[in-house]
Amino acid sequence: MVIFGSAKLISRAFSSLSSNPLRICIVGSGPAGFYTADKMLKAHEKAQVDILDRLPTPFGLVRTGVAPDHPETKIVMNQFTRVAKNDRCMFLGNVNLGSSVSLKELRNLYHVVVLAYGAESDRALGVPGEDLDGIYSAREFVWWYNGHPDCRNLAPDLESTDTAVILGQGNVALDVARILLRPTAELAITDIANQALSALERSSIRKVYLVGRRGPVQAACTAKELREILGVKDLYINIQEADFQKSTLDEEEMRTSRIQKRVYELLCKAATSKFVSPGAGQRELHFVFFRKPDRFLESEKRDGHVAAVHFEKTTLKVDSGRQVAAGTGEFEDIESRYVPVLVLKSIGYKSVPVDGLPFDLHRGVVPNLRGRVLKTTSDDHVLLEEGLYVCGWLKRGPTGIIATNLYCAEETVASIMEDLTQGPLASSSSLPKPGREGLLELLDDRKVTVLPFSAWEKIDSEEKRQGSLIQKPREKLSSWQELLKVGLE
Template identity: 50%
Template sequence: MSGHKLLFDGLKLWTSGRSRWISRLHDGINGRVQACFSSFSPKVCIVGSGPAGFYTAQHLIKARQDVEVDIYERLPVPFGLVRFGVAPDHPEVKNVINTFTQTAKHSRCSFYGNVNVGRDVSVEELQRAYHAVVLSYGAEGNRRMGVPGEDLAGVYSAKDFVGWYNGLPSCRELSPDLSCETAVILGQGNVALDVARILLSPIDILKKTDITQPALEALVDSQVRRVLIVGRRGPIQVACTIKELREMVNLPDTRPEMVAADFEGVTEAVKDLPRPRKRLTELMLKTALEVPGEKEQERRNRASRVWAFRFFRSPVEILANPDNNRTAGIRLAVNRLEGSGEGARAVLTGEVEDVACGLVISSIGYKSLPIDPSVPFDSYKAIVPNSMGRVQQAAGLYCSGWLKTGPTGVIATTMNNSFDTARSLLEDMDSGTLDVSAARPGSQSISGLLEKRGVRPVTFSDWEKIDSVETSRGDATGKPREKLLTVEEMLQLARK
């Protein structure tokens, strides 16, 4: 018995010791696995904090539990075109900021503002620090018209004009001269209609928005009473959406002035159009050709401002005043269409017409610019050449947003295109095409480089200080926010 007991006690001792050893071993392995897990987390860097950047980050973080994402932004403030491009009287579109804020505050996401990639740090340095780099910095260049006189005073790009009334620091000095009666906008997309609406909106509407104070004051004194929105093709090819057109039609204190001849044959063509285009065209026809009801006629009679589409027209030259120092008008070529529907081409007829105006705003598109000599760039298309967001001939480099597709679509379009890029990146991780087996230092090494170069990034909590001051300044005047207009002011506040 004593031998059995001895054996039993020994077995018990060995078992308890073994279980303690296994427990310690488990803890040790677990600790090491967790340490490995965190140090070997795939690290992704996103350049640009507009919708494309944030949607790419959002999808990566949700789809994979170990991915860490760092977002670098040139300005001290995030959100790109949601902050600087969306019209002030469209606050509902800016609600996506709430979603982006959730992403920015996620434990596996960090925001570094005030870092100019291509100048403060190179793309190659980012590639060494991260497993993958996604370029999402958008389209901050202007497409030029390529006509004589486009550099005269009184000619502006829509991008700069929108940046001016939305508080983009680089457009703060624009100070457009609004002392003329007629403004001509070239282009018939949503941005063109945004600009027309801002020029013609009653001040009582604008002063409740987050439009900048200098822009509001300039619009109070504006003499602009007539805005022509010019397109090279016809009503069936107009690029705006029905929402923007409806806002123009219903804009208080304005009336439409269309040319009936521009709509010849359109009524017959409407029945064959796809539904969204059909509804848009029907609203245009109704606005242009139908005799308004008594109430609408009364409203139009009282209106002190006028807007109009002008179709089948292309800019030929900006005409100068007698002193040759500022805009006095625009010469437009008269076009005819070859083909039909979306694919119709504008062909010159040889006729021209001159329109007197003191303000010309070119809304013919934004364009992306190259960021770094190491990144492939198609200058003709103004995009980074890519396949589903994978940059060609550049392993580990991706792009999303307008840099990937060109400046097309609305925020929802950018969301889908950014999710596609994120999916491409995740597929490459899963397949081993993108090697994430070795640890990368990520922001740790980039922070060191920036510190040596005297660059101090702005964190998301620094941005929240700016946000808080802007909203409290807005509260004081009945606006959603009063934006800070210079990088210096932003940095001063962020560092308090």
């Protein structure tokens, strides 16, 4: 592979720092990574921060997770750009933790390593038929329409069915439903990936079911996201009136959560004020509550493809002070087993472990104390992993909005600063470490292509240039080959 400059040339450009800086490596360039870098640079005047990412492009889910019709949410990239251009900071793209460099090597090179690489896998339902064709995770679908290079070739079939079933009722589920139902003329002026826009323009999907295990009081979306999808032009909304019956516990939940109360009120209003029945050709959104998937049914006309979802009806029961869904033994299908459907699972993202990292496989997070990584010994003693920290979804699980990572980063950086002044790093941080120079030499030896932030600026410029030709804010480069070619020019 071609190296973007030699390690010596790249490191020389950043040689004006303190002769003995505090070497910090952050793995992951999404909001958690950039907020951590920003807070660390402000907290420690001798901190030299390197941000690694396996993608050639920075910004994580701000670029590949935020819906294309939410440009205001992406403005935070301007703040992250200022961090990346700080003299004491460097972005290194196309560097994969595990294959390019190991965690053990990073810990030897840096005083502090912060893992903020998020959640790039999916939770499984564990029900029969989950491997049938036509079933995708919402993460894959979101990456596809946002131009993530890993999902460029996903190619979901939107033309063989008029029905999509989305499992989940959180913000991601609503994003996916909105993209499927929104007029493509409105999407055409966003930064949606070209291959996704073309597929949506040909789409025959007219009915979308958003299915949740619990009731409208417990819907996991925010009022803002709900208002947006309810406002999609000429959309028929269907919600069963019986689902709005509230228990005493439901009333208590709404008294203690303004968000839950507002979501419930919006759903009630939508159920009573929209069209009585769908018109010819009108797109439909069906909110289905109190259902959990029991199994996926295979098409009798299209081998290996999903045709229906078999659901068990649920009721709410109290478990540890929380209302949870419990099966009732009653079942029903959405759609027949003849015509194929599109199924999207929006049931949660999952982080993945790397060698040398303590990991809770059940919860999908790294055991930690306010960001400090913890390990359990063979005799059940819990110890701190000196110099190793986590932030973001890897730390707390896949919850919260982009701003949640700001507070998460503040906590992790506070822990680092405590450890530097009066904890385990107080003495070791004074010893010199190879840091950036050592890492670049290692990557150079392994013939790893490293893309600094200047390479991203070339990609950014080219995407905006291509977008301007077709009245879009940008036309995303969505293949590894394109990204590397433009970044290396």
